[in-house]
Amino acid sequence: xxxxxxxxxxxxxxxxxxxxxxxxxxxxxxxxxxxxxxxxxxxxxxxxxxxxxxxxxxxxxxxxxxxxxxxxxxxxxxxxxxxxxxxxxxxxxxxxxxxxxxxxxxxxxxxxxxxxxxxxxxxxxxxxxxxxxxxxxxxxxxxxxxxxxxxxxxxxxxxxxxxxxxxxxxxxxxxxxxxxxxxxxxxxxxxxxxxxxxxxxxxxxxxxxxxxxxxxxxxxxxxxxxxxxxxxxxxxxxxxxxxxxxxxxxxxxxxxxxxxxxxxxxxxxxxxxxxxxxxxxxxxxxxxxxxxxxxxxxxxxxx
Amino acid sequence: xxxxxxxxxxxxxxxxxxxxxxxxxxxxxxxxxxxxxxxxxxxxxxxxxxxxxxxxxxxxxxxxxxxxxxxxxxxxxxxxxxxxxxxxxxxxxxxxxxxxxxxxxxxxxxxxxxxxxxxxxxxxxxxxxxxxxxxxxxxxxxxxxxxxxxxxxxxxxxxxxxxxxxxxxxxxxxxxxxxxxxxxxxxxxxxxxxxxxxxxxxxxxxxxxxxxxxxxxxxxxxxxxxxxxxxxxxxxx
Numbered sequence: 001x002x003x004x005x006x007x008x009x010x011x012x013x014x015x016x017x018x019x020x021x022x023x024x025x026x027x028x029x030x031x032x033x034x035x036x037x038x039x040x041x042x043x044x045x046x047x048x049x050x051x052x053x054x055x056x057x058x059x060x061x062x063x064x065x066x067x068x069x070x071x072x073x074x075x076x077x078x079x080x081x082x083x084x085x086x087x088x089x090x091x092x093x094x095x096x097x098x099x100x101x102x103x104x105x106x107x108x109x110x111x112x113x114x115x116x117x118x119x120x121x122x123x124x125x126x127x128x129x130x131x132x133x134x135x136x137x138x139x140x141x142x143x144x145x146x147x148x149x150x151x152x153x154x155x156x157x158x159x160x161x162x163x164x165x166x167x168x169x170x171x172x173x174x175x176x177x178x179x180x181x182x183x184x185x186x187x188x189x190x191x192x193x194x195x196x197x198x199x200x201x202x203x204x205x206x207x208x209x210x211x212x213x214x215x216x217x218x219x220x221x222x223x224x225x226x227x228x229x230x231x232x233x234x235x236x237x238x239x240x241x242x243x244x245x246x247x248x249x250x251x252x253x254x255x256x257x258x259x260x261x262x263x264x265x266x267x268x269x270x271x272x273x274x275x276x277x278x279x280x281x282x283x284x285x286x287x288x289x290x291x292x293x294x295x296x297x298x299x300x301x302x303x
Numbered sequence: 304x305x306x307x308x309x310x311x312x313x314x315x316x317x318x319x320x321x322x323x324x325x326x327x328x329x330x331x332x333x334x335x336x337x338x339x340x341x342x343x344x345x346x347x348x349x350x351x352x353x354x355x356x357x358x359x360x361x362x363x364x365x366x367x368x369x370x371x372x373x374x375x376x377x378x379x380x381x382x383x384x385x386x387x388x389x390x391x392x393x394x395x396x397x398x399x400x401x402x403x404x405x406x407x408x409x410x411x412x413x414x415x416x417x418x419x420x421x422x423x424x425x426x427x428x429x430x431x432x433x434x435x436x437x438x439x440x441x442x443x444x445x446x447x448x449x450x451x452x453x454x455x456x457x458x459x460x461x462x463x464x465x466x467x468x469x470x471x472x473x474x475x476x477x478x479x480x481x482x483x484x485x486x487x488x489x490x491x492x493x494x495x496x497x498x499x500x501x502x503x504x505x506x507x508x509x510x511x512x513x514x515x516x517x518x519x520x521x522x523x524x525x526x527x528x529x530x531x532x533x534x535x536x537x538x539x540x
Contacts, residue, residue, distance in 0.1 A: 038378035
């Protein structure tokens with residue numbers, strides 16, 4: 001029953017945040033800013049064609065700014081990173097590394113896709129954009145949904161183990177017998193501890209996070225690379241796209257830090273140690289479901 | 304022993320189900336909420352176009368054609384050029400021969416070309432032919448396209464409610480009426496009026512429409528661009 005109450009409280013908190021924050025205004029601001037920075041990139045490209053000094057710097061600056069505001073829109077793994085940051089015990093520097101790595105990998109994948117497509121397969125620009133939007137976007141959303149399901153599963157396992165551990169501890173304390181905290185005894189194996197289950201520590205898991213985000217290249221990056229190929233500034237275009245990725249990494253890193261801070265605040269009020277542990281596992285379940293929900297929503301829109 | 308019995312009880316599969324029950328209940332609730340609650344449409348445009356529509360009125364007060372103007376953003380201009388295999392010259396513009404070739408390439412309109420001009424007379428949609436007389440120029444880095452669209456059948460517009468929705472159905476392109484609509488022809492008894500999209504007053508209608516769209520089983524969101532459209536009205540005495 002206590003678990004139900006905790007889960008309800010977390011859901012209510014998430015709902016209150018969602019309804020009180022005006023996401024529509026933020027989204028529209030991001031769309032307007034994207035337009036502004038896209039056109040600044042275009043101006044820089046015209047100056048580049050004319051051989052004007054400073055054109056490259058202008059292109060790189062506009063690309064980085066565009067990457068930041070573009071990441072406010074769909075894609076780039078904000079919800080996944082936020083869900084992982086809030087719902088797991090992942091250390092902050094590890095999550096920041098995931099944010100940066102996924103954005104850079106996304107940029108590199110766009111370069112491989114576009115330049116490789118033009119060079120090897122001679123696909124058209126429209127076909128390239130169609131591949132990214134019609135095939136890779138849904139695949140990415142499904143991959144992210146799978147990572148969300150893994151979060152849910154691990155959260156349930158962690159929750160079950162913490163409940164079992166708590167029950168055993170309470171019973172043992174009552175009878176004053178073998179003082180045995182299953183998380184700390186070390187005298188016999190229990191399998192991975194709930195803490196270990198609540199973290200995302202293995203390289204395989206981190207790579208799964210990175211690739212589920214990176215598999216869908218940014219549409220802005222694709223357009224820029226198409227223009228770069230045709231207008232003969234391929235190297236500068238590739239560098240601009242990587243800088244664009246650093247811009248998106250700035251935004252997703254903010255999400256990472258905010259979600260971990262929110263996790264800390266949410267659990268600060270819980271006085272009893274065993275309540276915190278159970279809340280951590282419960283929030284992992286909820287965060288996982290949130291990630292699955294959002295990614296399935298986007299998947300439905302994308303197909 | 305008491306501890307062993309309790310451990311056994313806790314590890315009994317039926318107890319597992321009882322403990323997971325509330326959490327599984329939440330699982331079911333969340334999935335049901337996802338399927339039943341409206342999906343917020345994730346529609347936001349990628350390309351921005353300013354422009355407008357002029358009305359060509361011929362004899363007997365019949366609307367014969369629309370003259371459409373599109374001023375396309377700089378970035379999309381470069382993308383369109385690249386897509387058609389063209390590039391800017393060293394002055395940041397287009398050579399005349401390239402410009403003419405570009406016009407020829409653009410004139411290969413697809414059969415389902417929508418053209419962001421949605422004409423209605425007294426609420427009835429009116430069919431438009433594919434564009435003719437296309438011209439293209441680069442102005443300060445932006446592609447300026449002008450073309451005509453003849454009505455499949457000229458329409459009498461005297462005392463009729465004529466309206467043009469200036470939008471792309473998918474809302475991938477966002478069109479804005481920036482040019483004052485003109486009347487081309489001899490008719491002096493017509494006036495035009497621009498109704499820009501107003502998110503504040505239309506928000507409730509939008510939310511209702513978006514929530515309805517969210518429950519549709521078909522893929523794609525039907526005519527979402529219409530919800531955000533600038534509109535031009537024509538009234539003739």
